[in-house]
Amino acid sequence: MGAKQTRLLLVLAGVALAIGCWTIGHAGGLQAQVTTAPQPGQAKAGSDDRPADRAAIREALKDFVAAFEKGDAVPAAAHMTSGAELMAPDGTTSHGREAIQKAYAEHFAKYPKHKVMVEPESLRFTSRDTALEEGHMTVTRGNEDPGTYRYVVLHVREDGKWQIAVLRNDESDQAELRDLEWLIGKWEAKGSDAQAQTTYEWVGNKAFIRSQFTVREKDKSLTGTQMIGLDPNTGDLRVWTFEADGGYGEGSCARDGKKWVFSSNATLADGSSMTATNILTQINNDTFTWQPVNLTIDGEPVGNLPPVKVTRVKGK
Numbered sequence: 001m002g003a004k005q006t007r008l009l010l011v012l013a014g015v016a017l018a019i020g021c022w023t024i025g026h027a028g029g030l031q032a033q034v035t036t037a038p039q040p041g042q043a044k045a046g047s048d049d050r051p052a053d054r055a056a057i058r059e060a061l062k063d064f065v066a067a068f069e070k071g072d073a074v075p076a077a078a079h080m081t082s083g084a085e086l087m088a089p090d091g092t093t094s095h096g097r098e099a100i101q102k103a104y105a106e107h108f109a110k111y112p113k114h115k116v117m118v119e120p121e122s123l124r125f126t127s128r129d130t131a132l133e134e135g136h137m138t139v140t141r142g143n144e145d146p147g148t149y150r151y152v153v154l155h156v157r158e159d160g161k162w163q164i165a166v167l168r169n170d171e172s173d174q175a176e177l178r179d180l181e182w183l184i185g186k187w188e189a190k191g192s193d194a195q196a197q198t199t200y201e202w203v204g205n206k207a208f209i210r211s212q213f214t215v216r217e218k219d220k221s222l223t224g225t226q227m228i229g230l231d232p233n234t235g236d237l238r239v240w241t242f243e244a245d246g247g248y249g250e251g252s253c254a255r256d257g258k259k260w261v262f263s264s265n266a267t268l269a270d271g272s273s274m275t276a277t278n279i280l281t282q283i284n285n286d287t288f289t290w291q292p293v294n295l296t297i298d299g300e301p302v303g304n305l306p307p308v309k310v311t312r313v314k315g316k
Contacts, residue, residue, distance in 0.1 A: 071108040077101035087168040115140040129157040186313035245269040286312040
């Protein structure tokens with residue numbers, strides 16, 4: 001194998017670890033801890049508007065989530081209005097409190113244990129007695145891997161009490177930075193001739209994920225930094241790579257069913273160029289595989305590589 005090809009494989013190992021990502025699993029339900037701190041993208045205007053109502057809505061949602069986590073259909077449904085609408089991530093819709101209570105009872109019989117978390121992004125009042133809330137929720141059913149969803153809730157005040165009139169969960173195909181939150185921590189990939197290690201951490205107000213990677217192959221090594229974030233103009237997930245010796249690269253991401261496809265272009269420190277497509281597939285929350293295909297160096301085809309297993313480094 002030539003020097004450029006060896007260096008290409010080292011760069012790809014680092015890039016693949018840094019942009020490895022997760023397919024949102026299918027899980028039903030609601031959420032557990034309601035985060036009251038402002039989240040990325042939350043509107044600043046009017047954030048101090050009607051603080052008492054905002055606090056009351058947060059408390060009502062927290063109580064609803066607690067009932068859901070306990071697997072108790074009656075108090076969970078009691079937080080809904082009599083004519084409420086509930087839409088599950090799979091599109092199933094229930095109308096009315098009684099129908100929702102029945103749906104919850106059937107769901108809890110099948111999945112008795114939940115761990116759920118809510119991350120509100122915005123809450124705006126559409127009238128004196130109505131408020132529209134949007135955000136993300138993460139739901140874990142039993143020992144399954146967590147699923148993350150975008151939610152919309154219409155809160156309505158009836159007889160002086162805030163209740164849920166509409167609750168909709170959405171499994172969006174749009175890749176979002178929070179979909180990569182499971183990567184926070186340390187990862188490694190080992191082969192017969194190479195080893196790669198990467199550490200991920202949030203930057204700022206969770207606007208970017210920064211990774212530091214080290215790849216070793218016999219007497220050669222590569223270190224660098226990568227930033228992962230959303231392009232504010234297009235909303236696409238992008239990755240920027242910076243090697244310690246001056247190489248750099250940029251990539252884009254698209255979802256294809258349960259796989260993620262990353263197209264990348266890079267300029268190495270010696271001035272040579274490379275392109276590749278990385279295919280990433282989730283095995284579970286602590287394991288994924290990546291496979292570089294359609295590799296080229298200075299426009300010359302290199303070929304495809306077999307899938308590589310990447311695992312989380314767990315604390316002792």
